[in-house]
Amino acid sequence: MKRDLLTGIAGLALLSLVACQTGGSAAFTARNGVRVNPVNADVFEVIARPNGRKSDFWCGAGSYASRQLGASDSALVYTVGGAGRGVTMNSPDAAQFSLKPPEQVSGATGRAGNWGPSVGQASTVGRSRNSCAPPRNSDTS
Secondary structure, rough: OOHHHHHHHHHHHHHHHHHHHHHHHHEEEOOOOEEEEEOOEEEEEEEEOOOHHHHHHHHHHHHHHHHHHOOOOOOEEEEEOOOEEEOOOOOEEEEEEEEOOOOOOOOOOOOOOOOOOOOOEEEEEEHHHHOOOOOOOOOOO
């Protein structure tokens, strides 16, 4: 009886670990260090780093569209939700993007942000990826 209980607990622990790893793998990190998380089939959210730049959003959007969604460099990526509170992570600065124009997606915030890209603004995937700058080092000025 004791052995069955221990085997069951070990099995549950293993399943929990696998579930955590699966949930974390949905997140994508661009080369500038910003995280990108899918919101739904059409929308993804770029999470700004502290003291981030507007170009960080575009870098994350372009990198995710290229690497995760297989978009070509000439494809357009659209802002469908301006910078504000994230829906996929607890972050004060997250913007949402899509490979479809804002009027063709559902599930996006559609909000006007207080900084960063504006809703409806678009860029090519290639130009967005090329906006990547290395992460800022907080130890240097």
